Amino acid sequence: MKRVLVLFAHPSIDRSEVNVELLRASRDHEGVTVVDLYAEYPDYRIDIDREQERLRDHDVVVFMSPLYWYSTPAILKEWQDLVLEYGFAYGHEGTALRDKLLLCALTAGGPEKAYRTEGFNHYTIRELLRPIEQTATMCGMRFVAPFILFSARTAHEESRVRSHVADWVRLIEALQRDTLDLEAAARAPTLNPMIDARDAGDPA
Amino acid sequence: MTDTLLSAFIYLAAAVVAVPLATRLGLGSVLGYLMAGVAIGPVLGLVGDETNELQHYAEFGVVMMLFLVGLELEPRMLWSMRDRLLGLGGLQVSITATVVAAIALGFGLGWQTAIAIGFILSLSSTAIVLQTLQEKGLASTSGGRSAFSVLLFQDIAVIPMLAVIPLLAVPEILAAADAAGGHGADTGHGSSSLVAHLEPWTTALVVLASIAAVVLGGHFLSRPLFRLVAASGLREAFTAVALTLVVGVAVLMMLVGLSPALGTFLAGVVLANSEFRHELETDIEPFKGLLLGLFFITVGAGIRFEVLFDNAMLVLAGTVGVMVLKAAILFGLAIAFRVRRSEGWLFTLSLAQAGEFGFVLLGFAVGSRVVPPEIAPILALVVGLSMFLTPLLFIAFDRVVVPRYTQDAEEREADSIDDRGKVIIAGIGRFGQIANRLLRANGVETVVLDRQVAQIEDMRAVEVRSWFGDATRPDLLHTAGIDDAALVIVAIDERDQAVEIVENVKRRHPHVRVLARAFDRGHDYQLREAGADYTVRETFYSALELGTRALRELGMHPFRARNLRSTFEAAENEVRDALYAAWQRRPDGERMGRDHHELFMQLDAAMAEAMQRDRDDRHSRAERGWTPPPKGYTSEFRTDSAGRESDS
Numbered sequence: 095m096k097r098v099l100v101l102f103a104h105p106s107i108d109r110s111e112v113n114v115e116l117l118r119a120s121r122d123h124e125g126v127t128v129v130d131l132y133a134e135y136p137d138y139r140i141d142i143d144r145e146q147e148r149l150r151d152h153d154v155v156v157f158m159s160p161l162y163w164y165s166t167p168a169i170l171k172e173w174q175d176l177v178l179e180y181g182f183a184y185g186h187e188g189t190a191l192r193d194k195l196l197l198c199a200l201t202a203g204g205p206e207k208a209y210r211t212e213g214f215n216h217y218t219i220r221e222l223l224r225p226i227e228q229t230a231t232m233c234g235m236r237f238v239a240p241f242i243l244f245s246a247r248t249a250h251e252e253s254r255v256r257s258h259v260a261d262w263v264r265l266i267e268a269l270q271r272d273t274l275d276l277e278a279a280a281r282a283p284t285l286n287p288m289i290d291a292r293d294a295g296d297p298a
Numbered sequence: 299m300t301d302t303l304l305s306a307f308i309y310l311a312a313a314v315v316a317v318p319l320a321t322r323l324g325l326g327s328v329l330g331y332l333m334a335g336v337a338i339g340p341v342l343g344l345v346g347d348e349t350n351e352l353q354h355y356a357e358f359g360v361v362m363m364l365f366l367v368g369l370e371l372e373p374r375m376l377w378s379m380r381d382r383l384l385g386l387g388g389l390q391v392s393i394t395a396t397v398v399a400a401i402a403l404g405f406g407l408g409w410q411t412a413i414a415i416g417f418i419l420s421l422s423s424t425a426i427v428l429q430t431l432q433e434k435g436l437a438s439t440s441g442g443r444s445a446f447s448v449l450l451f452q453d454i455a456v457i458p459m460l461a462v463i464p465l466l467a468v469p470e471i472l473a474a475a476d477a478a479g480g481h482g483a484d485t486g487h488g489s490s491s492l493v494a495h496l497e498p499w500t501t502a503l504v505v506l507a508s509i510a511a512v513v514l515g516g517h518f519l520s521r522p523l524f525r526l527v528a529a530s531g532l533r534e535a536f537t538a539v540a541l542t543l544v545v546g547v548a549v550l551m552m553l554v555g556l557s558p559a560l561g562t563f564l565a566g567v568v569l570a571n572s573e574f575r576h577e578l579e580t581d582i583e584p585f586k587g588l589l590l591g592l593f594f595i596t597v598g599a600g601i602r603f604e605v606l607f608d609n610a611m612l613v614l615a616g617t618v619g620v621m622v623l624k625a626a627i628l629f630g631l632a633i634a635f636r637v638r639r640s641e642g643w644l645f646t647l648s649l650a651q652a653g654e655f656g657f658v659l660l661g662f663a664v665g666s667r668v669v670p671p672e673i674a675p676i677l678a679l680v681v682g683l684s685m686f687l688t689p690l691l692f693i694a695f696d697r698v699v700v701p702r703y704t705q706d707a708e709e710r711e712a713d714s715i716d717d718r719g720k721v722i723i724a725g726i727g728r729f730g731q732i733a734n735r736l737l738r739a740n741g742v743e744t745v746v747l748d749r750q751v752a753q754i755e756d757m758r759a760v761e762v763r764s765w766f767g768d769a770t771r772p773d774l775l776h777t778a779g780i781d782d783a784a785l786v787i788v789a790i791d792e793r794d795q796a797v798e799i800v801e802n803v804k805r806r807h808p809h810v811r812v813l814a815r816a817f818d819r820g821h822d823y824q825l826r827e828a829g830a831d832y833t834v835r836e837t838f839y840s841a842l843e844l845g846t847r848a849l850r851e852l853g854m855h856p857f858r859a860r861n862l863r864s865t866f867e868a869a870e871n872e873v874r875d876a877l878y879a880a881w882q883r884r885p886d887g888e889r890m891g892r893d894h895h896e897l898f899m900q901l902d903a904a905m906a907e908a909m910q911r912d913r914d915d916r917h918s919r920a921e922r923g924w925t926p927p928p929k930g931y932t933s934e935f936r937t938d939s940a941g942r943e944s945d946s
């Protein structure tokens with residue numbers, strides 16, 4: 095079974111409507127390690143050794159957070175800046191992350207339609223995540239499409255949170271059992287339809 | 299009695315008038331004392347023959363100065379100076395003495411007399427030079443240190459010189475003196491001597507034993523003694539002990555025929571590591587200052603104008619000749635020992651005079667029938683005049699040499715580490731210790747002062763350099779190095795004295811920043827009013843930390859707890875400023891003022907309300923950060939983007 099590490103970043107969980115549920119579901123799931131970065135490092139003093147150790151111990155790394163200004167909340171960037179050291183994550187001897195999987199589980203306030211060239215956000219989510227994708231590539235990791243909930247601010251009212259969380263749980267299981275088609279996942283715009291498809295074709 | 303008091307008054311008054319005047323004119327205190335001496339002696343004739351007598355007492359100022367110099371020098375430092383001490387010092391004395399003696403021979407004096415004159419003129423003035431170097435802050439420059447090495451060597455060299463001079467007695471002078479009915483040589487300036495009638499080897503033994511007594515006594519006995527006296531809490535008792543120590547060592551040295559200056563210097567070095575060092579310095583300093591001042595006055599007063607006028611050309615030529623010659627030799631040594639550029643000039647100019655030990659040797663040489671009485675007054679004038687001119691050399695250094703070298707400042711030698719702005723910590727209790735550890739862990743040099751001997755000993759046990767002393771004494775702060783300190787941290791346990799220290803430091807050293815620990819609000823206000831640049835209530839941050847922890851224990855997310863804490867802290871600081879302003883307006887005599895109480899209640903209520911609002915309404919101050927956009931916000935953009943698209 096693949097070991098899954100969820101790096102969770104939300105600076106005001108008590109106001110969260112979607113991520114808080116994703117966090118709970120991840121915590122409740124057997125065999126998943128969840129790190130609430132803002133809880134563990136409220137002063138941003140990230141323990142580099144501990145985080146590197148965690149990376150070594152897992153096969154799949156998940157950045158779980160809301161989309162903030164087309165990127166992650168600040169602590170996830172801080173985490174990258176501190177933990178992905180030369181000689182550990184990249185460089186001649188930096189092979190600790192080789193062939194591990196990196197994926198983003200995001201929620202965005204904007205609707206899916208906005209994340210298109212002709213939409214008001216002008217770029218697709220994959221395009222906006224390029225810095226993280228290239229970071230993964232640089233570290234020899236496999237980057238796959240993000241798992242994302244659009245229009246997250248109204249998901250609660252429109253009762254979409256529950257099915258999204260259920261999809262997330264199925265995705266975790268697929269990752270653990272390594273049944274996800276990684277080739278396709280690397281090319282897809284988002285992972286969401288792939289879960290639905292898998293779910294329809296192969297009710298596990 | 300009246301006479302003594304009257305002359306004491308004359309000396310003091312002359313100093314009071316002349317010294318501030320001289321320093322105001324940038325001439326330095328030494329020149330001021332010398333001028334005061336000239337004024338009350340040869341010019342106004344207010345003092346007369348007693349100056350010679352007085353000079354002997356005043357010379358004790360030199361002894362005290364060497365004790366203080368010793369205190370500043372740890373044995374380790376002394377050892378690291380050995381090359382300069384022996385090399386520079388040894389060569390300066392031997393070359394100068396030889397050249398002077400050769401010139402004296404050329405003038406047709408006997409070889410014995412020539413050697414004695416060589417000795418006399420090879421010495422420089424420890425009193426003037428050290429005093430001036432310290433006054434101008436040049437003591438720790440490389441030129442200043444080299445000068446000090448030479449002076450120290452000279453002070454030591456006086457002892458063998460005193461031993462050699464009686465052997466040089468000239469038969470003709472002896473005969474002339476006998477004919478005139480004079481009595482024999484006055485050996486040694488101490489009238490009583492322990493060793494006068496002993497065999498040479500017993501003498502050596504006694505001398506060694508006394509040196510051992512000074513070193514071992516200083517090392518093992520001083521601490522319990524000081525501790526005992528410190529425990530009595532009487533300031534003057536400690537001063538008395540300090541004086542007893544210096545005078546005692548001086549007397550012991552004279553009894554065994556050694557230089558008292560050397561002995562006290564040694565005692566100083568032994569005590570340099572003691573935690574009582576700064577207290578000792580502080581106690582001795584004023585005595586040294588006064589005695590040295592007196593010494594300079596007597597030098598000024600002792601100038602014989604009639605001899606000067608009768609032999610004006612000879613004296614002037616002699617003085618200038620001696621100074622030029624000494625300077626030339628020093629300059630050569632500076633080059634040879636790589637004391638470069640402005641440092642080399644400082645070394646050269648500072649030591650180019652004869653010194654107070656010259657007087658001593660001269661008197662001794664006349665008494666030993668080595669120097670004929672006719673030329674003694676002229677030599678004395680040369681020595682005195684060269685001392686008189688020394689401050690002018692320092693002025694030349696300041697005005698001519700320094701400007702020339704400061705232009706290319708990059709090449710200046712780097713300041714040595716102990717010159718770096720350091721931190722004085724007053725009070726090393728539970729609070730001061732933490733601040734001290736943080737600073738020292740990061741390579742910041744701290745000087746720690748505390749009045750509790752036990753505290754100091756604990757600190758010393760863990761190798762924190764700390765000193766016993768009452769930091770409310772401005773002079774103690776001075777010896778602890780406040781003049782080149784960057785910061786003073788006030789963390790003593792006595793509330794009122796803490797305020798006093800802040801006031802003192804701010805008044806006398808406005809450039810030094812003062813950070814102070816306050817016990818509570820009231821103390822906090824007092825410290826701020828006294829001028830502290832930063833104050834912190836000792837309980838505030840630890841209580842805040844504990845409160846934050848409590849929020850977390852209650853299940854609050856750590857990041858939220860942290861943010862609420864920051865909000866609280868910021869609000870509290872605003873309140874604090876407002877309350878301080880109210881406190882400053884308080885009516886006289888009231889500790890807190892009615893205004894303050896009312897305001898406190900108001901502000902406290904306002905603050906609680908603000909925090910409460912934060913909790914209920916999720917768009918409030920504490921949670922300004924990361925506020926998600928309102929639910930339907932995306933609809934606002936559609937038209938916008940459509941508009942944009944049609945534009946493009």
Ligand SMILES: Cc1cc2nc3c(=O)[nH]c(=O)nc-3n(C[C@H](O)[C@H](O)[C@H](O)COP(=O)(O)O)c2cc1C
Binds near residue numbers: 160161162164926
């Ligand atoms: C500081 C900040 C920046 C945001 N930036 C974006 C953004 O760039 N794009 C977007 O679609 N939504 C953005 N949002 C909306 C959040 O993505 C949205 O509130 C979040 O996904 C809701 O998830 P939650 O209920 O778990 O907090 C932003 C929100 C905040 C607070």
